[in-house]
Amino acid sequence: MRRFYEAWKKEILLLLRDPAGLGILFVLPGVMVFLITLIQDSALNAQRETRQQILVCDLDRDTLGQQLRRGFDASGFLEPVYQVNNAELNEADVLRLTSDGTYKMGMIIPQGVSARIRTNAGNVLASVLGTEKTSAGADTARKEIRLVFDPAVPSSYKASVEIAMERNINAIQTGLLVEAFSGKIAELIPGAGKVQLSADVTGVDFGTEYSTGEHTLIKPNSVQHNVPAWTIFAMFFIVIPLGTNIVREKDNGIERRLRVIPGSFDMSVFGKISAYMLVCMLQFALMLSTGLFWLPMLGLPELVIGSNVAALLAVALACALAGTAYGLFIGTLARTHEQAASFGSISVLIMAAIGGIWVPSFVMPPLVKTLGSLSPLNWGLNAFYDVFLREGGLDMVWPHLLRLFLFSCILLLAARIIAAFKYR
């Protein structure tokens, strides 16, 4: 036990006297969580919460344009702009101002589109009833409502606006059709009432929410993702100081000296593991405090950690063990400092990228998603998600914990075998 304690104390002293190593372990992930959360939050706000302006050239000046304006006001998602420099917009203005990036998007409603919908509805009804069509002298050409975008707008954002606008326009078209039908029926059947455009003809509402089961709703946001993501990343980045520390001990004969000392060499290794796990837990505490106290000071949402403290600590410990075991394995495998530092850091970056640390896994292509499911950083992140977003307890996170624990055991065993093999 004394050997374990002395090894632990020695590692702590070595870490405290290595400012560069401490920088990598504490400052780097702290800075990353600040920067990435700020950037992602700002991007998400820009897309989801800030009302974006849309140029509208309404050549129709009829029901469809009026209903669209009501729709814009009700949604709060888009702010229509009908005039620029006190002049009504024409089609050329919309195209010019969106192509040069002055505005992100614009809409051109062609002349006669509302009348075209009504005429079409009348004709459909006439076909059904076998009466005379009303299209004589009317404009029967197909009409196209055009949405135009600044080429710099991301395709995902363009798609979301398209879907929203299409849904809005379809609802208005349906309303116009129902209104036209009811008007026609009123003409044919005396006493029949006429349906107003604003009437609810389906009796169906459409709502969205996060599925939380029996748990309290914790809204996912950039803080809820980035704090656990960069915590796990920091824990695995321990591979650099730990890996180079082990290579140095092999290089300068310290390992030989330790192996000649009575008692198990494993006790020295366990002392090292426990010291680095303590560092990981300090990283975890630092990142949690960042999410709870420091990020809100910058106007970002506060981290909500859920109510299962035991599960949270278990996940943190499992990630700490996995990160430390990986560092020990790389240090044992590497022959030089350069190998340990470069292979260790690059492999962690790759595991982080495919594991959903930078970009959530669900937006990744299927192949990368499959590969990502093999990343221990992904297991850790999913475990944190279970605790943070789903208020999961040990009963929910245990499959992730088991994977991380097995990963750690395999690496520690492999490191021991490799070390023994090298002494032959």
Add this chain to the structure above:
Amino acid sequence: MMPQALIEVHNVYKTYRGKVEPVLNGLDLEVTAGEFYGILGPNGAGKTSLMNILCGLVPYTGGTVQVTGSEPRHFSALSKSRIGLVPQDIALYDKLSARENLHFFGSAYRIPHKELKERTEYYLNVFGLEKHASRPLKTYSGGMKRRVNLIAGILHAPDLLFLDEPTVGIDVQSRNVIVEFLTEYNRSGHTVFYTSHHMREAETLCSRVGIMDNGRIIAEGTPADLMQQHACETLEAMFLKLTGKDLRDE
């Protein structure tokens, strides 16, 4: 009564994985308690491999080895506590001070705290390091580091001390302190097994030397006897006569 043999090596072979040529090729050796035995050999002769085998760090391919009465790969804690190793490299933590390094290695040998503190201060004083003992090792000169490296191997007062080139690349004063100490250490009854390329130093220190080449001992005896047998005035001349003047770059 015959003195007790602390090291017994008979017909030992060692071939490393992936190599064809054995590094130890039927080596025989015996070192008795109280001797200061020096192994001298050119680069690649197998000196460090032999020392690693004797310390139980590396398995051997064939033959028998007994050190302090035990087979090195199955050393008990007691057997391990009877040997000390001073590697050729400075096997110390350069961010820790001399005192912290010695405390760490001494604690690993389970030397009681009070005794460890007393021994540490004693040796720091003997080797002239007491004024610098709280400074990180990285600020030390090569000679100072060598002295701390030696202390770390003797803190637990081993019966048998393995020294792998303990004075390589150091200043004359540091060498002198180390040589004087080792002479005294041997006189007080401790056995020393030592490798070096420094022939004059070996001549001064060793009660017996073995000249090693191509994985076996090719000559053995007291330095005076060997010089006389081979009609050489110095150990270095005799060494060159036996091992040749060809360069042995590894």
